Amino acid sequence: MLFGSIAVSGGATAQTLKAVKERGAVVCGVSQGIVGFSDKTDKGEWTGFDTDFCRALAAAIFNDPAKVTFVPLSASDRFGALRSKQIDVLSRNSTWTMGRETELDLAFAGVTFYDGQGLMVRHARKVSSGLELDGSKVCVQSGTTTELNLRDFFQFNGMKYEIVPAASMDEARKAYEARRCDVLTADASALHGERLDTANPNDHEILPEIISKEPLGPVVRQDDFQWFTVVKWINFAMLNAEELGVGTETIDEALKSARPDVRRLVGNEGNFGEQIGLTKDWAVRVVRLVGNYADVYDRNVGVKSKLAIPRGINQLWTNGGILYAPPIR
């Protein structure tokens, strides 16, 4: 049983994967609603880039991407929920910072999306730079790095500001729309979606400055190295699959490939999946049922999606970006 207190001796014990298998589902913490990342459709189904990562875990473990229990969490509640074992993994636009590992005993298993903080204002305000925002009221979600960066940015640049705190992104946007603040700030990825959700998106602009680094990725507890390894390598497998041209559309061809790195990815050579407590075809399951990194990116946030976020630095290193996964070998 996963819940309750288990005395952990020697630090790393492999309980999570076993508990997930026994339970028959991965319990995945997600946001309460960020377009393109984790959002509920009208039919009540979770969709998005972060929710697809949860599905990739379920695909690898169960050969069934539907075996996920989604737990929507506010920014303030998310890490407590993970620490207290209400969830197995947090896949919720969470920024990897040193303090979150050292102070909360958590571990980021990698980066799935390199983001940065943006600032949105009304066109009518006629500003073209974040440095012209002296004296602003800023709507921001509590319990986030966003709130901390805002302080750094205004203070360091000698500008006065007033924080209008919100418990959720929805609340922050509504406060901004009701003119309780004149700036809305969030991770740029989320801000694009929030702009689209305003009554008149064309009345608002996102200023050019990106005021922080927000490497977003899945988080686990530090007490289970096996689970950390599983989560980490599922991300790497999706990146390596893209790099090797292995996607949902091409997975059957890849199974016949003679290329050594493709053979290792699909489990025709070596037993890497088994070494992490899964099956030889772990990565095939992920790619077939959920996709490689590009499949997931394009479907949820890419230029052909509603959000239309260019890959930018989230390109593979082979295409001029900074996504680089260690090899499977």
Ligand SMILES: N[C@@H](CCC(=O)N[C@@H](CS)C(=O)NCC(=O)O)C(=O)O
């Ligand atoms: N990446 C930042 C911000 C994360 C965050 O919670 N952002 C807000 C606004 S960008 C959000 O996702 N809200 C959605 C929700 O509360 O469900 C962090 O890890 O602290």
